[in-house]
Amino acid sequence: MSxxxxxxxxxxxxxxxxxxxxxxxQSAGISIPTLCHHEKLEPYGACRICTVEIEAHGRTNLVxxxxxxxxxxxxxxxxxxxVDKTRKVLLELMLAHAPDAAxxxxxxxxxxADKARFGKxxxxxxxxxxxxxxxxxxxxxxxxxxxDRGTRRExxxxxxxxxxECWDCKECFPLCPTEALQATFLLTKALMSPSPPSAPESEx
Amino acid sequence: MKExxxxxxxxxxxxxxxxxxxxxxxxxxxxxxxLEIQRExxxxxxxxxxKVSKTLGVPLSQIQHVATFYKAFSLVPRGRHEVQxxxxxxxxxxxxxxxxxxxxxxxxxxxxxxxxxxxxxxxxVNCLGCCALGPVMVVDGKYHGKIxxxxxxxxxxxx
Numbered sequence: 001m002s003x004x005x006x007x008x009x010x011x012x013x014x015x016x017x018x019x020x021x022x023x024x025x026q027s028a029g030i031s032i033p034t035l036c037h038h039e040k041l042e043p044y045g046a047c048r049i050c051t052v053e054i055e056a057h058g059r060t061n062l063v064x065x066x067x068x069x070x071x072x073x074x075x076x077x078x079x080x081x082x083v084d085k086t087r088k089v090l091l092e093l094m095l096a097h098a099p100d101a102a103x104x105x106x107x108x109x110x111x112x113a114d115k116a117r118f119g120k121x122x123x124x125x126x127x128x129x130x131x132x133x134x135x136x137x138x139x140x141x142x143x144x145x146x147x148d149r150g151t152r153r154e155x156x157x158x159x160x161x162x163x164x165e166c167w168d169c170k171e172c173f174p175l176c177p178t179e180a181l182q183a184t185f186l187l188t189k190a191l192m193s194p195s196p197p198s199a200p201e202s203e204x
Numbered sequence: 205m206k207e208x209x210x211x212x213x214x215x216x217x218x219x220x221x222x223x224x225x226x227x228x229x230x231x232x233x234x235x236x237x238x239l240e241i242q243r244e245x246x247x248x249x250x251x252x253x254x255k256v257s258k259t260l261g262v263p264l265s266q267i268q269h270v271a272t273f274y275k276a277f278s279l280v281p282r283g284r285h286e287v288q289x290x291x292x293x294x295x296x297x298x299x300x301x302x303x304x305x306x307x308x309x310x311x312x313x314x315x316x317x318x319x320x321x322x323x324x325x326x327x328x329v330n331c332l333g334c335c336a337l338g339p340v341m342v343v344d345g346k347y348h349g350k351i352x353x354x355x356x357x358x359x360x361x362x363x
Contacts, residue, residue: 136263145265147272158265160254 006074021065021076022050032078033087033107035094035177036128037066041137047094047128049107051086053077062086084111092117094126098178101126124182125155131172131183141165144172157190219244220252224259231262234270238277247278283318283325285363287311288342292331295338299352303339304328306353310360324360 004015008025015024020043025032035047043066050065055075062082077083091113095104099115099122108115127146132155135144143161146153157166166187173183223240227233237260241252248271257264271277289304308314311324318325332340337349341356348359 132265136265142263142265145263145269147268149273156268158268160264 004070004072006070006072006076008076009078015070017070019070021052021054021063021068021070021074024070025065025076025078030078032065034066035103035126036130038130038134038175041130041133043067044129044133047126048090049087051083051090053080053083087111088113096121097123097126101178103177123154124179126178127153127155128177129155130175130177131155134172134175139165139169139171141169155186157187159190162187162190220249221255224252224255228259229261231260234260234262234267235274238267238271242277246282246284247280250279281318281322283323285324285344286327286342287324287360288327288329288332289315290330290332290338290340290342291328292335292338294331294335295340298338300339302353303341303351303356306356307341307360310357 002017004017004019006013006015006024008021008028008030011028011030013024013028013030015027019027022032022034022037022043032050032052034050036044037050045064045067048064051062052065052068053076054061054063054068055077056071056073065076065078087107088111091104091108091111092115095101095108095113095115096118098104099120101124104126105115107113129146132144132146136142141161142158143165144155144157147156148154170187176183220241223237223244227237234256237256238248241248241256245252253264253267253271256262257267271279287307289300289307291300291304304315307326311319311326313319313324313326315326315328329342332342332347334340334347334349337347339351341348341351341359343359343363348355351359
């Protein structure tokens with residue numbers, strides 16, 4: 001393992017080859033906001049809130065810190081005018097979907113994002129995929145998945161698997177950066193649909 | 205007539221099984237397999253998807269993901285005849301909406317719906333790539349270019 005030196009926010013940071021900018025920053029105690037990142041899961045790069053500005057080979061570029069591998073002599077800026085503006089717009093877009101999410105509101109305050117900038121389209125979901133990926137990668141149950149595409153993309157529980165697996169697990173709920181209640185709602189809906197063979201009548 | 209329908213459905217069921225068995229245990233052939241079922245059966249019943257999941261070892265959530273992503277797949281029953289009316293820019297200015305109005309009137313359904321007798325499924329599309337022929341209506345893969353509402357009616361009545 002060769003060691004790599006890069007610069008993050010003006011500080012020299014040592015990292016190992018194959019690490020991402022996010023990992024290198026975290027090991028140096030520099031914080032980069034994340035929403036779709038989870039230690040146990042593969043990097044996904046869905047929320048883009050970890051966007052940072054990098055400078056390499058004489059050019060600057062915006063990249064997702066959770067995906068971008070460190071390079072020798074890379075210059076990273078975790079806060080710059082461009083980065084802040086990008087994060088602000090991203091937050092405003094996500095707030096249109098989940099205006100009351102605590103995680104988003106904290107970030108919105110920091111970046112001055114206006115939650116009413118874009119028309120409300122409350123789906124409560126920002127499609128970070130944490131629940132979907134956790135179920136597939138950690139629990140290996142695949143009870144929850146994405147369906148459809150584009151603006152109609154959403155997360156659903158598969159009734160056939162949900163009725164067997166989810167009642168005793170529910171580990172995906174606390175992962176949700178927006179509304180865990182939404183997951184409950186979707187779960188209930190999945191169990192209420194006519195097809196599952198052995199759905200419990202009622203829990204409580 | 206009814207008897208024929210029932211029999212053909214039963215035959216379709218067996219065919220789905222045959223198709224699934226052909227691809228025993230190869231997860232990478234998922235889309236090919238779904239396409240073949242779609243072609244044979246005109247839609248993908250949930251029961252078939254469950255069977256596919258078991259045979260290929262692909263989680264049902266992933267199959268749903270794929271089946272809802274591509275427009276080639278349908279998770280609801282579709283009619284025997286597929287009618288598509290183009291409403292792309294060129295067809296729109298050349299009278300596509302008028303064709304659609306007439307077709308909706310004849311079939312008694314809105315775009316995106318299927319008639320209750322399962323004969324017709326009506327859809328709108330955004331461009332078929334033959335704008336010079338606009339307005340275009342496609343019935344079961346056959347293109348009818350420069351069509352008028354009256355001609356559209358004739359085409360549908362002949363089926």
